[in-house]
Amino acid sequence: MKILVINSGSSSLKYQLFDMEKEYVIAKGLCERIGMEGSLLRHRPADGKPVVYEEAMPNHVSAIKLMFRALTASEGGVIKNMDEIGAVGHRVLHGGDKFSASILIDEAVKDAIRENIPLGPLHNPANLMGIEACENVVPGVPQVAVFDTAFHQTMPEKAYIYAIPQKYYTKYKIRRYGFHGTSHRYVSARTLQLLGRTENTRIITCHLGNGSSIAAIKDGKCIDTTMGLTPLEGLMMGTRSGSIDPAIVWYISEIENISAAEVVSMLNKKSGALAVSGFSSDFRDIEDAIENGDERARLTLDMFEYSIVKYIGAYAAALGGVDAITFTAGVGENSPLSRESIINQLSFLGLKIDPEKNKVRGRETDLTAEGSSAKIYLVPTNEELMIARDTKNIVCAN
Numbered sequence: 001m002k003i004l005v006i007n008s009g010s011s012s013l014k015y016q017l018f019d020m021e022k023e024y025v026i027a028k029g030l031c032e033r034i035g036m037e038g039s040l041l042r043h044r045p046a047d048g049k050p051v052v053y054e055e056a057m058p059n060h061v062s063a064i065k066l067m068f069r070a071l072t073a074s075e076g077g078v079i080k081n082m083d084e085i086g087a088v089g090h091r092v093l094h095g096g097d098k099f100s101a102s103i104l105i106d107e108a109v110k111d112a113i114r115e116n117i118p119l120g121p122l123h124n125p126a127n128l129m130g131i132e133a134c135e136n137v138v139p140g141v142p143q144v145a146v147f148d149t150a151f152h153q154t155m156p157e158k159a160y161i162y163a164i165p166q167k168y169y170t171k172y173k174i175r176r177y178g179f180h181g182t183s184h185r186y187v188s189a190r191t192l193q194l195l196g197r198t199e200n201t202r203i204i205t206c207h208l209g210n211g212s213s214i215a216a217i218k219d220g221k222c223i224d225t226t227m228g229l230t231p232l233e234g235l236m237m238g239t240r241s242g243s244i245d246p247a248i249v250w251y252i253s254e255i256e257n258i259s260a261a262e263v264v265s266m267l268n269k270k271s272g273a274l275a276v277s278g279f280s281s282d283f284r285d286i287e288d289a290i291e292n293g294d295e296r297a298r299l300t301l302d303m304f305e306y307s308i309v310k311y312i313g314a315y316a317a318a319l320g321g322v323d324a325i326t327f328t329a330g331v332g333e334n335s336p337l338s339r340e341s342i343i344n345q346l347s348f349l350g351l352k353i354d355p356e357k358n359k360v361r362g363r364e365t366d367l368t369a370e371g372s373s374a375k376i377y378l379v380p381t382n383e384e385l386m387i388a389r390d391t392k393n394i395v396c397a398n
Ligand code: AMP
Pocket: 208, 209, 210, 211, 238, 281, 282, 283, 284, 287, 329, 330, 331, 334, 335
């Protein structure tokens, strides 16, 4: 069975076509600048040369049409026609509290995604456009929604309710939802396989990339996570501040005479590592600058690691101990420097990382040193594969 996985943004659309027999990516691609001048599609077949289509894509329907043309073209094409695609899986940002698992898309599911637009104003409308464009271009092909928030729906009330007046939850659904759920689910399931058991397990998964979050997972179920109502809460990130005193929003809006929305935009796009370093949100640049003696870069990495160490400590307490800590995503998979520093700062918990094994990037590895109180793993994340598996399972079960 072939499954197409789509991650639809407001002006971009990423896709991967999987052959599920061997869970193999046959082709992938990216439509950029949808609805703008200079739109283009970069299509990459697994066995063959990349093909670039510089064509107008005024909307998501035209992007999806072009994607199907690329998938079936004589140059770079990987299938004969669209009938070969068994189902389409969509990454959807916000499922609110309606979805604790992936689901076959019907009108009611689309309505629910629409209802959650206030909670995911940038992503949910784009996700819907991708879904509706597929309905338009390949009618009858089953589509599945896989939510970033779903895995975290097992959190207990004490972890997801904010200590603010109850009406904000009952009327407006303001609560912790958490994000990167598909990644935490994939990586924690793999960690459980590596541990060799599911019962009585306490895992902390660290998704450290441009956006970063940590999850506390007991017996395979999420009990807490760092992101909140939106992906702004929690760790310091590439361009996001992470948790700060909420009164800062009011204070800056007063002194700068700007709206709360403008302050929140600044906290999302111009803060984090970018703001502290003053030059980059990319941790590769930060590490390079530290090598050259840049003190702001040093402070940036110190702050990033400190926020991670604090949350791992908090989650070790929430879980009543820890059996495994797993690193994933851009920084987690590729920065031995950060992994070693984070685990060394947690040595009071009895954690020990092996510096030799830790000299690895992007490859699944047991990083645990002898005598460590818990396992330490690097597990590369694969959200697309998780979406493809869910899609296949749901379509085959229906
Ligand atoms: P992601 O959001 O998971 O794609 O992660 C992207 C981030 O990973 C980039 O912004 C970099 O900061 C970080 N990254 C990628 N490679 C490295 C590396 N070799 N060393 C440190 N950070 C890296």
